[in-house]
Amino acid sequence: MPASPRRYLQLDVFADRPGAGNPLGVVLDAAGMDDAAMQALAAWLNLSESIFFLPPDAPGADYRVRIFTPKTELPFAGHPSVGAAWAATETGLTVPRDGRLVQQCGAGLLPVNIATDDEGRRIATVRSPRAKTVETEPPAFPTELTALLAPGFTPQRWNNGPDFWLLQARDETTLRSPAFTAAAARVAPGDDFMAFAFTRDGDSQLAVRGFFTVKHGLIEDPVTGSANALVAACLHRRGELPANPYLASQGRELGRDGKVQVRVDAEGEVWIGGYVQPVIDGRIGW
Numbered sequence: 001m002p003a004s005p006r007r008y009l010q011l012d013v014f015a016d017r018p019g020a021g022n023p024l025g026v027v028l029d030a031a032g033m034d035d036a037a038m039q040a041l042a043a044w045l046n047l048s049e050s051i052f053f054l055p056p057d058a059p060g061a062d063y064r065v066r067i068f069t070p071k072t073e074l075p076f077a078g079h080p081s082v083g084a085a086w087a088a089t090e091t092g093l094t095v096p097r098d099g100r101l102v103q104q105c106g107a108g109l110l111p112v113n114i115a116t117d118d119e120g121r122r123i124a125t126v127r128s129p130r131a132k133t134v135e136t137e138p139p140a141f142p143t144e145l146t147a148l149l150a151p152g153f154t155p156q157r158w159n160n161g162p163d164f165w166l167l168q169a170r171d172e173t174t175l176r177s178p179a180f181t182a183a184a185a186r187v188a189p190g191d192d193f194m195a196f197a198f199t200r201d202g203d204s205q206l207a208v209r210g211f212f213t214v215k216h217g218l219i220e221d222p223v224t225g226s227a228n229a230l231v232a233a234c235l236h237r238r239g240e241l242p243a244n245p246y247l248a249s250q251g252r253e254l255g256r257d258g259k260v261q262v263r264v265d266a267e268g269e270v271w272i273g274g275y276v277q278p279v280i281d282g283r284i285g286w
Contacts, residue, residue: 006030009087010047010280013079014223014250014258018277021251021258022223024083025050027284028091030066035073041286042068048221049080053093061104062094062112075106076129076161078225078260078272085112085124086276107161113271125261125273128226131160131233138165139191145183148174155193158230160270164210165193166234172199172207176253184211185218194227198242204249204259205242206231222251223258229270232262236270 007028015021025045030038030052042050049069056064065084067074074080081103088094094101101112103126113125134157141155149155150168157165169175175197187193192212199207208231210224221227228248235241245263250256263271 005283005285007091008280008282008284009091009278011083011087012277012279013083013086014225014260014274015256015277016259016275018279020256021274021277022079022221022256023047023279024080026083026087027052027286028087028093030054033286037286038066038068039073041284043070046070049074049077051080051084053084053088056104058104058109060102061109062101063088064104067105073106074161076110076226078126078128078227078229079223080225081105081110081112081126082124082225082273083276085114085126086122089114089124090122090278113273121275123261123273123275125263125271126225128229128270128272129160131158131230131270133157134159134163139188141167141191142183142186144186145180148177148180148183150197156234158234160226160229160233162226163192164227164230165191166231167193167195169195169197172197172201175207175209180209181220181253184209184220187211187213187218189213189215194224194231196231196248199249201249203247205246206248206262208248208250208260209253210250220254222254222256223260224250225260225272228260228262229272232264232270232272233268236264236268 009026012021138155153168210221212219248260251258
């Protein structure tokens with residue numbers, strides 16, 4: 001164990017209450033940790049992502065984070081970036097200037113907005129890396145799944161760091177159904193996808209589900225920030241944004257209730273954000 005254990009947070013991102021969103025491990029001072037140590041800790045924590053704060057080394061950056069899954073490092077991911085912005089501000093690592101910060105990560109420098117709502121709750125919003133389509137033929141999705149998609153919709157592959165196929169479900173009831181889950185489980189490994197449907201359920205305008213297809217099964221993500229940004233970019237290009245800004249609902253099928261705030265600015269850049277709940281605040285020896 002190191003002489004001075006590092007401060008560690010575990011946050012619930014895109015959540016208006018603990019347990020509703022996507023967990024995130026946060027090492028607030030990773031100075032002195034090498035790549036192998038960060039990867040090993042992320043694997044041990046076994047969360048979808050963990051982040052490690054380091055001193056920024058790019059001009060204009062307020063803080064720097066590295067983002068790891070249990071298996072690899074990512075240049076960008078949505079819920080780690082929103083959680084990082086919240087943590088950097090909440091713990092005093094940096095102070096916003098007129099509500100603005102700049103995050104340094106593997107995807108470069110990303111603008112961040114920090115605001116508070118009428119109840120004084122902090123909301124962190126991050127500009128996603130610019131999304132682009134990946135020109136490739138769609139895979140042979142199982143007929144059980146294609147039968148549940150919106151008529152005339154052709155799956156598209158988009159990238160803003162990670163790649164996702166985007167699929168529009170016939171409607172929200174179909175998207176949330178056990179039949180959709182069963183059909184999703186038949187997708188070939190490597191064809192990660194985000195499915196969405198328009199909704200008027202409460203305060204949300206879009207329902208989404210995110211799936212990672214792996215060799216030994218299917219992993220559904222509780223809340224997927226980067227993929228929500230891709231869906232927004234796709235809908236913006238098609239002129240079909242349900243509102244601007246809008247609220248996306250994700251995770252109910254897993255017992256969560258994540259809410260992603262999505263906005264497309266005048267330049268066509270997508271911003272994603274939401275509430276963050278602190279769940280664990282302690283020390284970690286690694």
